[in-house]
Amino acid sequence: MKISNSKKIHENIAIIFMWGAMLIxxxxxxxxxxxxFSKGxxxxxxxxxxxxxxGGFYIGKEGGFLNAIVGSLYIVGASTLLGLLISIPVVFFLNIYLKKGSKLAYAARMAFDVLFGVPSIVYGAFGFTIMIFFGLRTSLLGGIxxxxxxxxxxxxxxxxxVTRNFPRDILDASFSLGATRWETLKVVLRQIAPGIATATLLSIGRAIGDAASVMxxxxxxxxxxxxxxxxxATLPLAVFFQLQSPIPEVVDRAYAAALVLTVIVLILSISGRFITNKFSKNKI
Amino acid sequence: MLVLTLFSVLFVAVMFVGLYLKSAPVLEGKSVWTLLTASEWRPMKGEFGFFPFITGTLWATMVAILLALPVSLLTAIYLTEYAKPVVKKFVFPALDILAGLPSVIYGVWGVLVIVPWISQRVAPHFVEFSTGYTVMAAGIVLGVMVIPLLVSLFIEIFSSVPKELREASLSLGATRWQTTRRVVLRQTLPGIMASTVLAISRAMGETIAVLMVCGCVIGVPHGLLDACYPLPALIANNYGEMLSMPLYESALMFAALILFVVVLIFNLLSRMVLYRIEKKNA
Incomplete structure (x- = not known):
């Protein structure tokens, strides 16, 4: 009796702690x-x-931060397109052309995971050295x-x-019907479209919020x-620079810019979840 | 496609070589060890000691992990072992939002909420005056930022434990918590450690949010209520002036190289462990 009592107490304490963590x-x-939101x-x-x-924007006179909004949109739009163009072939190469358990695929996945972990400030510093090497000044192109x-x-x-969880039977079915790899690719593309959408939203979120590298x-x-x-100009930097100002009106603009940025990110994150949910419902 | 893939793999090496070449001038004069352990930072005189920045990074990261680890672990355990679908429906979007918010937003939050809290509520108990821009503020903000990463890694690892193991334990009369502690956690210990290392490397490289709340005073911090000046903040804060002195630029690139190498090693080690778990799982 005593043992089962202490078991129950432990269980309850653990649950209370877990609820505490989730409340945090x-x-x-x-x-x-x-x-x-309240400040913004x-x-x-x-x-x-x-x-x-x-004129006199930085001492609290009139104006807004349309420059930062447009700058962010330019950079995010262009780099998302470029990113898609480069990534899709690589993903197909990893999953369709290479066999399962390939050493190159392992190395490539490792490399991308490592690159994912590299801090954005290091990307910024590295990008900066390359720009100096090619004689470029800070520019839209460099940011992109x-x-x-x-x-x-x-x-x-x-x-x-997403592609890895993709049933390979579909590949076999497509190949056995005499389709080439290129034709099979189109079949796969249609199947993993929601995955591409989620990846795009995630990337846009990261791209629009990153300040250290565009700085x-x-x-x-x-x-x-x-x-x-x-x-x-970019939104995160607009927040960062204006927040340091001693003038309250300028700091207020930092809050407004932060609000715009947060709303964009919230929309991205909610629609990402929505797509994932929809996708997992139709999963085979 | 092969070319693109190979190029991406090589890119890691290219990045290392690029940063190394750029930091070579500052490495010529002094050994790596001297640079890492010296604490004099006078760019004008060509003295570059990275010790204050390295200790600043370590302090902030340590506080962040100590705060984030218990919260993330308990949340992940609840979500995988206990939670009903309804609870997940609320918690996952919340974690999504935390994961998606940009660093600069956390910085704003830190400046508006955490810094005043430390300076008005916490610090008066211990020291006479503190601005609030401290190791503690940087640690708290960083901690919040790594929670979503830790939780998602933990959930993935916990789900890799076979259901049969849990059922075996439960059928022997163990409670859920006993099963979690003695079966799930014991099985996944290597994965938990690998994820923590990954979170450490993420926290180390975080720039803007930390820069906004750390205080940016050059000096070795001795406690939670001292200001600190982590490496990423150093790079970001001085990029404007660095072009005026070649050696200064080189020193900042060396700071980026330190970060890159540490993050690279941490990532390689932890990913190897995580891949093995994933493979066993598949």
Whole structure:
């Protein structure tokens, strides 16, 4: 009797601790989101998201941070496209052309996992040295290249996860009907489309939020870049720089920019979950 | 396709060589050991001692892992061993959000919530005055940032334990918690350690959020309420001025190289363990 009692007590204590841990996680999410929304909503206005920084912007005069929004969109859009173009062939190569248990596939997966773990500041520093090597200044192009390098590992590893779970019987079926590898590829592509979508959303989230790498490579500017060789502002850096200002109006803009960034990321994360749920329902 | 794949594999090496070449000038004058253990940092005089930055990184990372590990472990255990689908429906999106929020947002949160909390509530009990920009603030913010990574790794590892093992233990009259402790946790110990190493390397490289709350005072921190200046913050803070002095640039690239090498080793080791678990699982 005594033993089973202590068993029950242990069980209950453990459950209480686990609930505590989950409450902490929820508390943290709510605290972060609430902080950003309550500060950001106060500072938010139409002017913020629709106009460029005016004269005297950094001492609290009129203007907004449209430059950062557009800069971020340019960089994220271009690097997502580039990332997709590079990643999809690699994923197919790893999963269809190479046999299971291939050494090259192991090495490649390891390399991408390691690259995924490399801090963005190191990407920034490395990208910066390359830009100096080629005589480039901080520019939109530099930002796009570095962000592309940064998100390729995420693209590949996320798509790879989905493709690996893909039943190989379908491949065999396709091959046995006389399809070439290229034709089979199209069959696979249709099957893993939701995986590609999830990977894309994840990558966009990482790309739009990363500050350390674009700091070195894209620089910062008050205008919207009109060519690849001009510097570009980005949202995370807009938050970072303006938050350091001693002037309250400028700090308020940092909060508003943080709100815009958070809303974008929230939308991405919710739609990512939605796609995953839908996908797992239709799974074979 | 082969070319693209090979290039990606080689890219790790290219990155190492690039950073190494750039940091060569500062390595010419002094040995790696001297650079790592010296604590004088005077770029103007060409003195580069990385010890304060390395200890700063270690302090912040240690605090972060100590805070994040119990929370993540308990959450992951609950989600895999106990939780009903309804609970998962709420917790997973919450973790998604934590994982997706950009570093700079955590920085804003740290500046608005954690830093004032430390400076007004915590610090007065121990020291006379603290701005709140401390090792503790950096550790808390980093800890929150690695929680989603740890939880998702742990869940993956725990799900790799065969159901039969759990059922065997339960049928012998063990409670769920006993089963978790003696079967699941014991089975997955190598995986738990590998995931923790991975989280450590993630925390070490985190830049903007830490930069915003760490205080950025050059000096070896001696406690939770001292300011610190981790390596990534050093690089990010000085990139503007570094071009004026060739040796300075080289020193900052050496900082990036240290980070790269540490992260590389940690990642290789932990991924090898995790791959083996995954393989057994498949």
């Amino acid at each position: 996680v929820f508390g943290l999410v709510i605290s972060v989101i609430w902080t950003v 909503m106060k500072a938010m206005s139409w002017e913020m998201v629709s106009s460029l920084p005016g 290249i570095v962000i592309t390098l940064l998100i390729i590992p995420i693209f590949i590893r996320t798509m790879d996860e 070195f490579t894209a620089g910062y500017t008050d205008s919207i870049p009109t060519s690849l060789s001009q510097p570009a």
